[in-house]
Amino acid sequence: MVGLVFVSHSAKLAEGVKEIAEQMTRGRGMIAGVGGIDDPENPFGTDPVKVKAAIESVYSDDGVLVLMDLGSALLSAEMALELLGPEQAKHIKLCAAPFVEGAVAAAVQASIGASLADVMNEALNALAPKQEQLPPATIIGSTVESRQVPAGFAPETIKQILTILNPKGLHARPAADFVNTASRYPATITVTKGTKTADAKSINQMTTLGAALGDQIVVRASGPQARQAVAALKALAESEFGEQGERNPPVTSEATALAGDTLEDIQGAMAGIPASPGIAVGPMVHYRSRMPEVETRKVQDPQREIEKFQAALSLAKKELEQLKNQAAQKIGTKEAAIFDAQKMFLDDPALRDASKEKILTRQCNAASAWREAIDAMTQKYRELEDLYLHERATDVIDVGRRVLRHLIDHDLPPLTFDRPVILFAKELTPSDTVQLNPDNVLAICTALGGGTSHSTIVARALGIPAITGLGEDILTWPENEIIAADGTRGRVWPHPTQTQLAELNALRDKWITQQHQAKRLAQAPASTMGPNPRTIEVVANIGGPHDTKSALDHGAEGVGLFRTEFLFLGRPQPPSEAEQFQAYCQVADAMQTRPLVIRTLDVGADKVVPCLDMAAETNPFLGLRGIRYCLAHPQIFKTQLRAILKAGTGHNIKMMFPMISTPEEFDAAKAILDEVAQELKTAGTSFDENMEVGLMIEVPSAVAVADQLAGRADFFSIGSNDLTQYLMGADRGNRQVNHLVNALNPAVLRMVAQTTRAARKAEIRVGICGELAGNPLAAPVLIGLGLDELSMSAPNIPGVKTAIRHCTVPQAEKMAQTVLNFETAQQVETYLKKEIALNHPLH
Numbered sequence: 001m002v003g004l005v006f007v008s009h010s011a012k013l014a015e016g017v018k019e020i021a022e023q024m025t026r027g028r029g030m031i032a033g034v035g036g037i038d039d040p041e042n043p044f045g046t047d048p049v050k051v052k053a054a055i056e057s058v059y060s061d062d063g064v065l066v067l068m069d070l071g072s073a074l075l076s077a078e079m080a081l082e083l084l085g086p087e088q089a090k091h092i093k094l095c096a097a098p099f100v101e102g103a104v105a106a107a108v109q110a111s112i113g114a115s116l117a118d119v120m121n122e123a124l125n126a127l128a129p130k131q132e133q134l135p136p137a138t139i140i141g142s143t144v145e146s147r148q149v150p151a152g153f154a155p156e157t158i159k160q161i162l163t164i165l166n167p168k169g170l171h172a173r174p175a176a177d178f179v180n181t182a183s184r185y186p187a188t189i190t191v192t193k194g195t196k197t198a199d200a201k202s203i204n205q206m207t208t209l210g211a212a213l214g215d216q217i218v219v220r221a222s223g224p225q226a227r228q229a230v231a232a233l234k235a236l237a238e239s240e241f242g243e244q245g246e247r248n249p250p251v252t253s254e255a256t257a258l259a260g261d262t263l264e265d266i267q268g269a270m271a272g273i274p275a276s277p278g279i280a281v282g283p284m285v286h287y288r289s290r291m292p293e294v295e296t297r298k299v300q301d302p303q304r305e306i307e308k309f310q311a312a313l314s315l316a317k318k319e320l321e322q323l324k325n326q327a328a329q330k331i332g333t334k335e336a337a338i339f340d341a342q343k344m345f346l347d348d349p350a351l352r353d354a355s356k357e358k359i360l361t362r363q364c365n366a367a368s369a370w371r372e373a374i375d376a377m378t379q380k381y382r383e384l385e386d387l388y389l390h391e392r393a394t395d396v397i398d399v400g401r402r403v404l405r406h407l408i409d410h411d412l413p414p415l416t417f418d419r420p421v422i423l424f425a426k427e428l429t430p431s432d433t434v435q436l437n438p439d440n441v442l443a444i445c446t447a448l449g450g451g452t453s454h455s456t457i458v459a460r461a462l463g464i465p466a467i468t469g470l471g472e473d474i475l476t477w478p479e480n481e482i483i484a485a486d487g488t489r490g491r492v493w494p495h496p497t498q499t500q501l502a503e504l505n506a507l508r509d510k511w512i513t514q515q516h517q518a519k520r521l522a523q524a525p526a527s528t529m530g531p532n533p534r535t536i537e538v539v540a541n542i543g544g545p546h547d548t549k550s551a552l553d554h555g556a557e558g559v560g561l562f563r564t565e566f567l568f569l570g571r572p573q574p575p576s577e578a579e580q581f582q583a584y585c586q587v588a589d590a591m592q593t594r595p596l597v598i599r600t601l602d603v604g605a606d607k608v609v610p611c612l613d614m615a616a617e618t619n620p621f622l623g624l625r626g627i628r629y630c631l632a633h634p635q636i637f638k639t640q641l642r643a644i645l646k647a648g649t650g651h652n653i654k655m656m657f658p659m660i661s662t663p664e665e666f667d668a669a670k671a672i673l674d675e676v677a678q679e680l681k682t683a684g685t686s687f688d689e690n691m692e693v694g695l696m697i698e699v700p701s702a703v704a705v706a707d708q709l710a711g712r713a714d715f716f717s718i719g720s721n722d723l724t725q726y727l728m729g730a731d732r733g734n735r736q737v738n739h740l741v742n743a744l745n746p747a748v749l750r751m752v753a754q755t756t757r758a759a760r761k762a763e764i765r766v767g768i769c770g771e772l773a774g775n776p777l778a779a780p781v782l783i784g785l786g787l788d789e790l791s792m793s794a795p796n797i798p799g800v801k802t803a804i805r806h807c808t809v810p811q812a813e814k815m816a817q818t819v820l821n822f823e824t825a826q827q828v829e830t831y832l833k834k835e836i837a838l839n840h841p842l843h
């Protein structure tokens with residue numbers, strides 16, 4: 001008789017399903033239920049060893065069918081098969097059937113002595129009775145390829161019903177992942193939810209489906225690689241779009257709860273939506289931004305208008321790329337991904353093609369066509385009931401405005417203030433919010449919006465209290481009145497009395513003190529647990545002097561990467577030696593005795609710096625990038641080297657060359673440096689004669705000859721962003737190959753291991769400054785591989801320090817060795833999530 005195993009994250013659920021199945025067959029089956037893990041504090045999960053034992057308990061050569069509930073249960077079942085070995089595994093089938101209905105159907109079929117194939121088929125079709133009873137527009141459940149395809153679809157159409165399991169549903173990030181995945185396949189793919197159908201390659205159509213937690217969507221694919229596309233989308237949905245366990249960020253934090261409790265008693269407040277915690281008292285100012293008016297004009301040459309439109313889209317895309325890099329430094333890489341999602345709007349056929357069609361058919365100007373497409377899309381989002389998706393309208397407006405700025409003359413009022421203020425606006429876009437300086441924007445109050453917009457995510461990351469949804473009346477409040485705002489409770493006091501102000505100010509002080517206490521924890525160095533702890537240096541990536549405060553506030557122990565190309569942006573001429581010297585000294589002064597690693601100019605490819613002479617290249621990513629540009633432009637290089645060497649006097653500055661591919665290149669750069677040092681010496685100028693000089697490992701050839709480079713350099717810093725792109729041969733900005741650009745890929749991790757070994761042997765320090773360093777999940781692996789230093793955008797520092805403090809060196813080494821033997825980044829990620837949850841439930 002075929003045996004059955006039901007694998008669930010919950011021991012109770014596994015037992016319950018087993019009980020129902022046994023009831024149906026009056027105990028005539030060979031059934032095992034297995035679920036949960038041996039951790040009293042966090043019992044939910046699945047354990048491959050337990051799954052193996054359960055399979056063995058019902059195993060016979062007739063076979064075993066295994067049903068699993070969610071995501072990682074499948075991984076555990078797959079691992080169990082590996083543990084059992086190929087001989088037994090060939091008699092075992094893992095089945096995608098619905099967990100409860102499938103279990104019952106399989107049990108009944110197995111109990112009558114059916115074959116493994118028949119039992120599996122029965123389980124896979126277990127939803128048919130329910131589907132027949134419900135009207136087609138609300139079909140619920142999973143379907144299989146063997147089922148009849150709906151009328152109107154070619155026979156080769158693959159259909160799959162997916163359940164949305166992540167808490168916020170198909171919001172921007174998961175929808176972007178969905179579109180990215182779908183776009184990798186040539187197949188035509190549509191997604192239906194209820195009566196709405198979307199093109200799976202359109203970000204806007206996908207998000208406006210409004211798929212929320214628990215909703216089911218029908219994916220239909222036809223044409224080349226349809227089957228692979230559906231399988232990939234299914235895997236993505238089952239992995240909960242990488243958001244397992246994520247919940248809406250709580251607006252009330254430990255640090256603010258106390259203040260919030262007392263505020264309830266203060267009278268005279270008007271209520272809004274709490275969007276970012278904290279209390280502020282100060283003068284209010286209005287920020288009045290709007291979509292620009294666009295007049296519709298007939299054009300003589302629509303083709304020319306389309307070219308203008310394309311150019312505007314490209315410029316907007318470049319700006320978003322730059323904004324994302326800047327935002328990553330300011331608010332963290334995860335939050336900065338908001339701008340990646342916005343970039344996808346620019347490629348979205350629902351906006352781009354609709355605009356082009358209007359230009360062609362109506363012979364109208366690009367600005368009016370784009371504005372119309374944006375308005376229609378904004379309206380669609382606004383009509384959605386799901387609050388989270390409703391708020392995506394602001395992202396559409398943000399992107400819309402960005403493109404329009406390149407089509408018509410339109411400037412926005414500046415968002416800088418010469419004194420601390422409370423900012424009032426109808427609504428703020430993410431691009432607006434990311435520009436704000438928390439030192440003089442005490443709080444944000446908006447008429448529209450909820451608690452889940454991308455702008456509020458940015459406000460939270462910046463630590464600016466925010467209240468949204470206050471209604472349009474606030475737009476008429478007189479400027480400069482002293483008001484009070486509480487982002488924790490979503491309250492604003494338009495006319496606080498002196499007594500109320502005193503009380504609110506006291507609460508604000510208390511809130512600030514609590515915040516400082518939390519930050520103090522991040523200020524301490526991070527060492528691993530256990531008998532022989534290892535201290536890992538955690539430092540920040542910065543783009544200029546303005547980033548040092550945030551770096552130190554977040555607990556940076558220095559700067560591991562100063563991306564000096566940011567000093568060259570937004571100006572007509574490159575910065576002079578004096579200007580650079582001043583910027584380097586300013587950062588070094590802020591760091592006091594902490595180390596500061598200044599990377600020499602890294603331009604080329606996606607890092608376009610308009611004030612530099614950069615010729616167009618056919619293949620710029622493989623062209624004059626990083627150190628190659630500097631070697632080809634020695635005057636620009638020498639100016640920078642002089643400024644860095646001079647700033648080294650009295651400061652703890654190190655220098656680092658980017659994109660070194662060969663020892664020869666390092667030698668050439670070093671020779672120019674020696675020449676500059678000699679010139680300074682001759683001129684009697686003071687400079688740091690013993691400055692350490694390191695290099696970035698971000699090209700695979702550098703890894704291959706890391707031993708030769710290690711003999712020349714004082715330290716290595718691994719640039720995992722570029723290393724991943726060049727190793728995988730996949731452009732880090734091209735969403736078609738985005739699935740390959742994952743630094744957790746074992747191929748990349750092996751490169752990190754090889755680099756670290758070479759550094760160890762030569763007894764030089766080795767750090768990492770790509771995004772991998774800021775991922776708390778990767779921290780144990782990086783420690784286990786032997787890295788001395790992790791450098792990341794400031795907001796990631798506290799999380800990474802916590803991750804370091806929660807693992808022992810032997811655990812980290814074991815995890816590092818394990819992941820080097822996996823085959824995919826997904827396996828690495830799943831394993832690390834599980835290990836971290838098992839060993840130290842900190843996430």
Ligand code: PEP
Pocket residue numbers: 561563602698718719720721722723769770771
């Ligand atoms: C990297 O490539 O990992 C890196 C840190 O450099 P950048 O992201 O500035 O290219």
Ligand code: MG
Pocket residue numbers: 658698719721722
């Ligand atoms: Mg790089």
